[in-house]
Amino acid sequence: MRRGSNQLRLADYNQSVVLEVVRRSHGVSRADLQRATGLSSQTITNITRRLIDDHLVRESTPGGNTRGRPSIPLVTDPDGAYSVGVHIDPARLTIVLLDLDGQVRLARHERTPQATNPSEVTAFIADAVDTLLTRADITRTRVLGLGIAAPGPLDLDAGLLLDPPQLPNWRNVRLRADLHEATGLPVLLDKDVTAAATAELRSCPTASNTFIFLYLGSGVGASVVLDNQVLRGTTNNIGEIGDLIVDPDAERLEWSGRRGGLAAACVPEALVLQAARVGLLPLPNLSDYGAIDDACSSLCDLAAAGDAGAARILDHAARRVAVGLGVLVNLLDVPRVVIGGPLWNRLSPAFLPVLPDTVTHELVGTRHNIQIHGSSVGDQVAAQGAAELVVDHFLAPRASALMVR
Numbered sequence: 001m002r003r004g005s006n007q008l009r010l011a012d013y014n015q016s017v018v019l020e021v022v023r024r025s026h027g028v029s030r031a032d033l034q035r036a037t038g039l040s041s042q043t044i045t046n047i048t049r050r051l052i053d054d055h056l057v058r059e060s061t062p063g064g065n066t067r068g069r070p071s072i073p074l075v076t077d078p079d080g081a082y083s084v085g086v087h088i089d090p091a092r093l094t095i096v097l098l099d100l101d102g103q104v105r106l107a108r109h110e111r112t113p114q115a116t117n118p119s120e121v122t123a124f125i126a127d128a129v130d131t132l133l134t135r136a137d138i139t140r141t142r143v144l145g146l147g148i149a150a151p152g153p154l155d156l157d158a159g160l161l162l163d164p165p166q167l168p169n170w171r172n173v174r175l176r177a178d179l180h181e182a183t184g185l186p187v188l189l190d191k192d193v194t195a196a197a198t199a200e201l202r203s204c205p206t207a208s209n210t211f212i213f214l215y216l217g218s219g220v221g222a223s224v225v226l227d228n229q230v231l232r233g234t235t236n237n238i239g240e241i242g243d244l245i246v247d248p249d250a251e252r253l254e255w256s257g258r259r260g261g262l263a264a265a266c267v268p269e270a271l272v273l274q275a276a277r278v279g280l281l282p283l284p285n286l287s288d289y290g291a292i293d294d295a296c297s298s299l300c301d302l303a304a305a306g307d308a309g310a311a312r313i314l315d316h317a318a319r320r321v322a323v324g325l326g327v328l329v330n331l332l333d334v335p336r337v338v339i340g341g342p343l344w345n346r347l348s349p350a351f352l353p354v355l356p357d358t359v360t361h362e363l364v365g366t367r368h369n370i371q372i373h374g375s376s377v378g379d380q381v382a383a384q385g386a387a388e389l390v391v392d393h394f395l396a397p398r399a400s401a402l403m404v405r
Helices: 008-023 030-037 041-053 118-136 175-183 192-203 262-266 268-277 289-304 308-332 344-351 355-362 381-395
Strands: 057-059 074-076 082-088 092-099 104-111 143-150 187-191 211-216 220-226 336-340 371-374
Touching (some): 008 030, 030 041, 092 118, 104 118, 118 175, 143 192, 143 381, 187 381, 289 344, 308 336, 336 344
Parallel strands (some): 082 143, 336 371
Antiparallel strands (some): 082 092
16 A cells, blocks of 8 residues: 655645555545555544545445444545547547446447557547447546557557557557547557557456466467566566467468467457368458458357357367466466456356366476456456556555656
8 A cells, every 4th residue: 555645745746645545445434545545643633535526536325333423435436537448440440438446337349340540440439439438438638548458569768569460550659649630639549459458457346466367369479467467568568378378289270370389279360260271161351350350249149059160169169278378378377367368258168167177287396276267357357457557656555756847
């Protein structure tokens, strides 16, 4: 827990500290805030008054079992501020509106435009965000900002998409600046796997969290949460695991990925190529990620309906993914793996029965307590994480606030 300071010049930082405690609780008294932050009673009184006046915090109803004069719990005012999160997957575009309680008020799911001109996609996103805010009847002055979760590699300092393999012609795209200009909102750009891990961390009720988040969408990636901190890497591009070899004897596919790599085991393009090769599906246009995604859904539907060939493809995919997860768990020595992303709900019926025992078999030493489960957030985990990152950026206490300017 961050501690505050009673020095007057640190008022903004202290306010952020107090608000963070309220946001992470389900109701906290002023006395509890004083104990948690180390701030004086008068400082807590002044800060909570400002937060109430700013409609960021409100007083709630005391519990019914207290004796004497009950303390009045403080909770966040969900309508005090909002953030918007957008996840750009090459096949699917997800937009969510998050309130200050961290609840999704509205969500919108679209096919990602397959235009090769990034400006067309930027305009589409800006229009979709505007439509969502209009539908929710939210004025832009109440929106903290817009968070974008995008595939890497990224240059977060410059706000650039450098050269995402599955987004043709998106080389050095000024996505942060372009979307700020198009929407008028402050824009935060982050990697999809980092945003997804952030949302999953926020949804975990336990005090200490350490896990690998395996992201499955049009691509595959991973993020690591260690002691409640989402690791980023030195360039904020952690998680590029698609070339991790999981089956050196894997079939050759007519695509650009590495033979036998983790991506070749589980991304929609590779699964569809395998299905088309054995005549289960017609081969879609491989430059249209929406069509590839639809074909992958058809493959999963065939497996769910009992088609032996489709079930065999997904079973092979699950076992290869288990090899990759075994390598990651051995490397990082984590107790838990969470899997999510736009593809996960379609793959989970075939994957979940296979992964726990198969991953355990891959581990060095005897470990029987590895937990493997799906995301508690759902398909929109990356978009929700992008919105969470915006709230943290503007409202969470940061050490930079202590610097004399």
